[in-house]
Every structure is written in structure tokens, then in C-alpha cells.
Amino acid sequence: MLSEFESHCLVAAFIGDEPAFALADGTVRRVGAQRDCVRVHAASSLAALRTFADDALLTSGEDGRVCRTGADGEPRELGCVPRKWITSLDASAGRLAYASGKTVWLQSARGDRQLQHRRSVKGIAFGHDGARLAVVQQDGVTVHDTEAAGEPLELASNDIHHASTFSPDGRFLVVASQNSFLHGWRLADRRHFRMLGYPGRVESWAWTPDGAWLATSGAAAAIVWPFDGDDGPMHRSAIEVAARAQSVVSAVAWSPDASLLAIGHRDGALQVASLADPRSARLLRDGGRGAITSIAWRANGDAVAFGSAAGECGVVGAPR
Amino acid sequence: MVAMQPDKLPVTLLTGYLGAGKTTLLNRILTGDHGLRFAVVVNEFGEIGIDNDLIVETEEEIYEMNNGCVCCTVRGDLIEVLERLLRQPGRFDAIVIETTGLADPVPVAQTFLMDEGARARTRLDAVVTVVDAKHLPLRMKDSREAEDQIAFADVVLLNKTDLVTAEALAEVEAVIRAVNPHAEIHRTERSAIQLDRVLDRGVFDLKRALRLQPDLLDERDDEHAHGDHDCGEGCTHEHHHPEPARAGKPSAIHDVTVQSISLRTGVLDEHRFFPWLHALAQQQGPNILRMKGILAFRGEERRYAVQGVHMIVEGDHQRPWHDDERRESRIVFIGRGLDRDEIARGLESCVATEVPAC
Numbered sequence: 001m002l003s004e005f006e007s008h009c010l011v012a013a014f015i016g017d018e019p020a021f022a023l024a025d026g027t028v029r030r031v032g033a034q035r036d037c038v039r040v041h042a043a044s045s046l047a048a049l050r051t052f053a054d055d056a057l058l059t060s061g062e063d064g065r066v067c068r069t070g071a072d073g074e075p076r077e078l079g080c081v082p083r084k085w086i087t088s089l090d091a092s093a094g095r096l097a098y099a100s101g102k103t104v105w106l107q108s109a110r111g112d113r114q115l116q117h118r119r120s121v122k123g124i125a126f127g128h129d130g131a132r133l134a135v136v137q138q139d140g141v142t143v144h145d146t147e148a149a150g151e152p153l154e155l156a157s158n159d160i161h162h163a164s165t166f167s168p169d170g171r172f173l174v175v176a177s178q179n180s181f182l183h184g185w186r187l188a189d190r191r192h193f194r195m196l197g198y199p200g201r202v203e204s205w206a207w208t209p210d211g212a213w214l215a216t217s218g219a220a221a222a223i224v225w226p227f228d229g230d231d232g233p234m235h236r237s238a239i240e241v242a243a244r245a246q247s248v249v250s251a252v253a254w255s256p257d258a259s260l261l262a263i264g265h266r267d268g269a270l271q272v273a274s275l276a277d278p279r280s281a282r283l284l285r286d287g288g289r290g291a292i293t294s295i296a297w298r299a300n301g302d303a304v305a306f307g308s309a310a311g312e313c314g315v316v317g318a319p320r
Numbered sequence: 321m322v323a324m325q326p327d328k329l330p331v332t333l334l335t336g337y338l339g340a341g342k343t344t345l346l347n348r349i350l351t352g353d354h355g356l357r358f359a360v361v362v363n364e365f366g367e368i369g370i371d372n373d374l375i376v377e378t379e380e381e382i383y384e385m386n387n388g389c390v391c392c393t394v395r396g397d398l399i400e401v402l403e404r405l406l407r408q409p410g411r412f413d414a415i416v417i418e419t420t421g422l423a424d425p426v427p428v429a430q431t432f433l434m435d436e437g438a439r440a441r442t443r444l445d446a447v448v449t450v451v452d453a454k455h456l457p458l459r460m461k462d463s464r465e466a467e468d469q470i471a472f473a474d475v476v477l478l479n480k481t482d483l484v485t486a487e488a489l490a491e492v493e494a495v496i497r498a499v500n501p502h503a504e505i506h507r508t509e510r511s512a513i514q515l516d517r518v519l520d521r522g523v524f525d526l527k528r529a530l531r532l533q534p535d536l537l538d539e540r541d542d543e544h545a546h547g548d549h550d551c552g553e554g555c556t557h558e559h560h561h562p563e564p565a566r567a568g569k570p571s572a573i574h575d576v577t578v579q580s581i582s583l584r585t586g587v588l589d590e591h592r593f594f595p596w597l598h599a600l601a602q603q604q605g606p607n608i609l610r611m612k613g614i615l616a617f618r619g620e621e622r623r624y625a626v627q628g629v630h631m632i633v634e635g636d637h638q639r640p641w642h643d644d645e646r647r648e649s650r651i652v653f654i655g656r657g658l659d660r661d662e663i664a665r666g667l668e669s670c671v672a673t674e675v676p677a678c
Binding site: 006007008024025043044046062085087101102119120122138160178309 | 373374376377378379381383396397400404407408409410411
């Protein structure tokens, strides 16, 4: 099943078991039993994510709004900052955060807060339990305690960063740099490490639910780092999964049981492979018009939804 | 090399001091009768409204490229905004970037020359600088940015001409000429100008480039005689050609710290020229604001165009030389602290030695 839309796909997802795609043109397209086009933002969506807690797509737009679109296909506004582009957002454990310019707006059961930063915010990410919020700026990361208003933890680095992610157990924070590597911090002692060797920027990553592995894009193969021991990936090597010549991995997603990794490429190809047998990948799609920007697994693990930068959005079966 | 890249969105960079008339020009561009849809990128919303649907505010973020050169800087905020704007093809036809008065235009230009994503989908069309005829002399005294913006310009709007006397205007124009002998200067009131003087100039396009720069290529009239003149039919406007002897001559105006070095020589040996030019860019890059040239290489039927910003130099073949065109090489450096004699000697050392005709 393939739909060709005229706009970059930000996020591919299943809501319930039905595929839905958040596009950069401000719409959510549903292509399952219900086929429709939900206009969420006036002109353009800038950021999107799938929330698993309440089974919906969250989007933010040039119209300054943050919206939730669930299975009923009715967008609901969660926040609004008139005239500002909301360029990043995240949600976790009942908390919502979104950013424009140097400001992050945080909504939680404890009320709403505005968090100011020295530089423009590039990306925001909650830890798994929502207790911490990492805010990436050009020259470092600010880690806020979402439960208490105190001095945040500042992790400085003279590099240019664009995204961050906490390991599911909260022990590590990983930050992607424009200069094609990953920074890592072990938060307990702030020990710092780098994960090197990427030819391009890391744009997509995925943790296994147990936090043992971090799969990343940015190279000809999916690069999967071990985070199971006390030292994480320090002094250890990554596993290269399913290399594809002449291409670069642009999106990764673990199957619900973490036994398979779905890998999307810049040339539009889609593969699945396992850590147990990283050299043999199964091809689900042999290329397309645009880079794969997002992949999502159906809850039962029998299919993946994918979206591309050229607006190709589809679902393919992923039989075992 | 691809000669035509019609899908690339043109980007106009608008610089100038606060109050010079940038916003007025911007609104003229946006409301002009051209049918184009613009995306406007600004560093801060000014007090005067901008009449456009799509305005993006960004914070100027200068990134050093990871190549060890401090002058290789790009605008990280622009890279991000462009990436987002380009997600919906066909949404608009052109981009205007308006910088604040103090902004350095160099990282903006370098973004379009160096960033892979920006290069692939956009093209820098021209740098347009608006100056205030009344206040420019003061600006030149108290800031280097005003001078840089003129030095870097392809088109200068000498605005608010109604606020100064004819003598003062002539002096201000002489200052602009001293800083940048190669820009087109247009005298305006309230930024009123025909939009084709500021839009779609193609000055960074090596295929088109340099047809516009009178001092560089137009040997007063011979280029016109070939019909290779960019104003189109019915061109009647004054071109404000600089005096032929002016280029390279030290300016008498004491506020001017930028120099322009125009050199002309014969047919070059490309195997000597490129190593020399790259070495010069490496050593003098931080001092070179802009560099442009049209070159004749031995054994090459086509003209070769080069341009550079600081250390970044790029070049490409253009059209063939016409039969009645003198095959010679001309190159211009605009910068600070450049040694004219040394550069001239270096260029002369690249001149191809005579080969006997057969």
C-alpha cells in the first residue's frame, strides 16, 4: 500500500492499528479503514511525534499551535504561542514540552512553566519517566528537572548539536552533533564520550525497550551501539546492521519485541534485519523518490509504516 | 556540471543599516506585480510591518565549519529554516533574507556556497545593500559593518537621495565607489526601484555571473556591442560606470578601509593559475571579502568564471569566447590589507608562455 502526497512526511505511525502520517503541509493523513485528510495546522507542521501513552500524533506548526490528533481524527489544541514557529516538541508520562526560539514551554500536572535558554533550542527530549527534560542548544545541553524549579544541569560542549535522547533507564544522555558524531554523557558522574565514524549527520535513532542497544542512522549500515554495561559504549564497538552500498541510512525503528530493526535509506529503500544476523537483511522496498524519514511498527509486529521526504507514505508487511 | 538549474530557488540577501530603507524595499518586492510568492527570513521583526504571509524569524547563529578555518562560517539558523521551508515543494518561488543592520553578510553568502543542502536546492541570487545617503558618512566613521555591507554588495541602493544636496550625494556615491567599484549603484527615494534591478540578477551563477559587473567585463562598450548585456531590450537606465582608472587606486576618503584590486592580463596557464589562486585564498582568505574573475586559459575555447568569498573559491566554464573578443583574463579582489603588487606579480607569473602558432 503506497500513497503519494505532495509533502515531506514528518512521522509515520499506527494509531490503534491504523496507519497515519503527519506531513509537513500541516495535515495528518489516515490511510487505513478510515481514509481521510485531517487539516491540523494552517500552512505547515514543523515537528511531529507519536505518543504511545495516549495513542495519538502530536504536531506543532508555523501557526504556533501544538495539537493532538487521535483515533477519532479530531485535532485538539494542547498549546498555542501566537506568531511563533514551534520547532520541536516532546511528550512523556503526562508532560508536554514544546519550543520556539530560546523558550521551552513545559506543561505538567504541577502546572505550566516557561524555561528560558541562552541560545535557540534545537531539540527537546524527555527522559523515559518524564522527570527530566534535555534541551539541546548550539553549544550544549540543559537538563531540567521537570518536578522542581531549580538550577538545571548544564552540559557544555563546543560543538553544534541538533538532537538528544535519554536511554530508557535514564543512565545516559546521547546528543547528535552536526559534525557527524554522537556525544554521550553518563549522567551519574557526567563522564563524557563520543561515538565516531559516521560519514553524515545522525537524524534518527531508536533504543531497544530494555535500553541495551541504540540503533542510529547516518552511515551505509545501521550503527547499533551497546549500552548494556556500566560503561555503555565506552571502549566497545558498534554493530553494523544491513549495509546498503551507495546509500545512507536515514531512519531506524525496532520492532515491538526488539528482535528486528527496520532500516530506511536515503534512496527510499526499506530493510529489516536482526542483531543476531546483522549481515543478512530482508528488503521490504527497493528504493523510491525520497529519503525515508520515519518508520513505525504495527503493535503486533507484522507490518511497518514508512514515510519519505518526497511524500511517499506506505505500509509493508514484515513477515517473520 | 549542469548549466541550468531551474528548480533552484533564488535567494536575495538584503543588507543595510537600520533605517536605511530595507523594510520599505522588502515591502516593494513583496507587493510588486510579479506573481512570485516569497518566503521572508528576518533576524527580528521590525517595528514596520512586513506585508507577507510567510515570515520566519531566526536568531543569527554563526557556525564555524569543521575545517579549521576561522573565516569559513555559515549561518546555522538559515540552514535549519531552509530545510524546513523546502519540505513543501512549490509553496513559494523565491526567498528574501533580510539581515539586521549589524549582521555580517559573509556567513550568509557562505551558507549558500558551502552547505550541501542549501546548495542543492537554492541559489544565492544577489546581495542587495540599502544605504542611507544622509547617514552613510557617519556610519562609515563609526562602524566597519557599514563598509563591509557595501564591499560585499552586488547592488547598492543609494536611498533617501531627496534628503541630501546634489554635492553631498555625489560625495556619498564616491565613497561607495571607493569601497566597491563593481557594484551597480541605483539612486532611489523611498527605496523605489524597478524590481528587475534587484531580483533575478544571477550574480552568483557562474554561467551568468559577471555579465553585470561593468568594470570587470564590459570594456565600456564592447560587451554591449555583442548584445551580451543583461538589462534586456529597451535598457535605458544609467549604469553608473566607474571611471576606468579608479579601480585599485587608493581612495582619498579616509574612512575607507576596504580596497579593490582589479587586475587584467593575458591568457593564463591553468596549471599555474589554480595552485596560485588556491594558495592565495589559503593565505589571504580572511582578508578577501569577494573575488570575481573571467579568465582565458591556454587551449580552452570557453571563458572561465571564478568567484570567491574568503577562502571559498569556485569556478566553471562559461560560453565560448567570441571570435572578435580579446582573450584576456580579468580578476577583482575586494578586501582589506591585500598587497596589490604581490597579487599582480603572482597573477603575471601564471600567464601562459607563448606557443608558436602552427
